[in-house]
Amino acid sequence: MAKEVYDLIGIGIGPFNLGLAALMEEGAPHLKTRFLEQEPTFEWHPGMLIDQTDLQVSFLADLVTFANPKSKYTFLNYLHKHGRLLSFYFLKKFNIPRHEYSMYCQWVARSLSNCTFGYEVTNVTYDAGDAHYRIEGKNAETLYARHVTLGTGSIPMIPPPLEGKTNEDIIHSSDYLYHEQELKSANAITVVGSGQSAAEVFYDLLEEQERYNYKLTWYTRSPGFFQLEESSIGQELFSPEYVDYFYGLPYEERQNALAVLGPLRHGVQEKTLLSIYELLYHRSVERKRSPVKIQALTEVEGVSASGENYLLSCRQWQKGQTFEHPTDKVILATGYKPLVPEWIEAMRDELEWESEQEFKVTRDYRLVFKDERPNHLFALTNLEHTHGTSATNLALSVKRNQHIVNVLTGEETYPVYRDNLFQQFMEGGDGESPEW
Incomplete structure (x- = not known):
């Protein structure tokens, strides 16, 4: 019996591959696709669907709208189908509540016929003779595909001094809600990090502080607690034009650019910082301050047990001052790193690499193989070094999926429109200079 070969198999079902699954089903129904996820749903x-928290991007940056606003898988259609469209209209906000975004994605996943949950991929190999990839699963059937998309997402990043030290008292922010009650029952809690997740966790704990009466500390090694760059002209760096420009830079210049684009990628939304400050201010009106400590420029260099508590070894790096900080609980809001599966590492000698951990990728997101094979392995993760600020942006992920669909269909199934910006990134490029 001839084995069934899919045109595309996606590995991992997060928002990136889920959006691709929807675009493939609607835009390329003649291609046979299947998307695999090891989790059951x-x-x-x-662990971070905290009440009153929103996405940092507009509802237009859903799974499909930028590619096809007429799709049945838009967020607006989700609201319509669930009788919530008028309520969202009266809300007068562009941002989606995080919990509702999760429910929207679950609705899309249930609606698609090409998504399979509970399939854990254990290995992927390439058969040059038959021109397809072999996908093996744990206690599951072996599958075959002409092309593969890697959408395995990211995993929590633990600072090197604290690796191997996490437990029920020292957790990453991704597990915050799973430990919420135990955390709030402690006498002292310390949040480490400076991004949006750190701010949301700190604010949630700050709101509940008087009820539970714990000491609350917020440390970051960053120079300050800075606001996310959300200006309209600043946001134009999340555009296909800027990706074109960034991709064309030499590797070292791309690394330098990422370093200076921090405010676009790692800051805190203005409303979150304002909410924190207002709450602190109102509690200080009668000069009755809560036991709160907020300090930047401070790196946590280690942790040790001290009786039933912990001692954090800290350093205020600008002054070179070291000190120990006692605490009962620690929440590491220290971000994420790409999850690159072991089977990619097994392909190391087949791939071109830009650094020890960063594979080479084409502008349309194909991994570069030394044998220039006709069967593509598209990457949806570990792309910051090649595609810049677009790598983890939900809106740009739709643009990325448009490229991938167009490569697979061999035509502009979903046209990628440009010329939408009011700035350019180099003389004579990204559009003609205006005639004065």
């Missing part, structure tokens, strides 16, 4: 940061 769709999950999107379940």
Whole structure:
């Protein structure tokens, strides 16, 4: 019996591959696709779906709208199908509540016929003779595909001094809600990090502080607690034009650019910082300050047990001052790193690499193989070094998926429109200079 070969198999079902699955089903129904996820159901940061928190991007940056606003898988159609469209209209906000975004993605995943949950991929190999990839699963059937998309997402990043030290008292922010009650029952809690997740966790704990009466500390090694760059002209760096420009830079210049684009990628939304400050201010009106400590420029260099508590070894790096900080609980809001599966590492000698950990990728997101094979392995993760600020942006992920669909269909199934910006990134490029 001839084996069934899919045109595309996606590995991992997060928002990136889920959006691709929807675009493939609607835009390329003649191609046979299947998307695999090891979890039994769709999950999107379940440990961080804190009440009153929103996405940092507009509802237009859903799974499909930028490619096809007429799709049945838009967020607006989700609201319509669930009788919530008028309520969202009266809300007068562009941002989606995080919990509702998760429910929207779950609705799309249930609606698609090409998504399979509970399939854990253990290995992927290439058969040059038959021109396809072999996908093996744990206690599952072996599958075959002409092309593969890598959408395995990211995993929590633990600072090197604290690797191997996490436990029920020292957790990453991705597990915050799973430990919420135990955390709030402690006498002293310390949050480490400076991004949006750190701010949301700190604010949630700050709101509940008077009820539970714990000491609350917030440390970051960053120079300050800075606001996310959300200006309209600043946001134009999340555009296909800027990706074109960034991709064309030499590797070292791309690394330098990422370093200076921090405010676009790692800051805190203005409303979150304002909410924190307002709450602190109102509590200080009668000069009755809560036991709160907020300090930047401070790196946590280690942790040790001290009786039933912990001692954090800290350093204020600008002054070179070291000190120890006692605490009962620690929440590491220290971000994420790409999850690159072991089977990619097994392909190391087949791939071109830009650094020890960063593979070479084409502008349309194909891994570069030394044998220039006709069967593509598209990457949806570990792309910051090649595609810049677009790598983890939900809106740009739709643009990325448009490229991938167009490569697979051999035509502009989903046209990628440009010339939408009011700035350019180099003389004579990204559009003609205006005639004065």
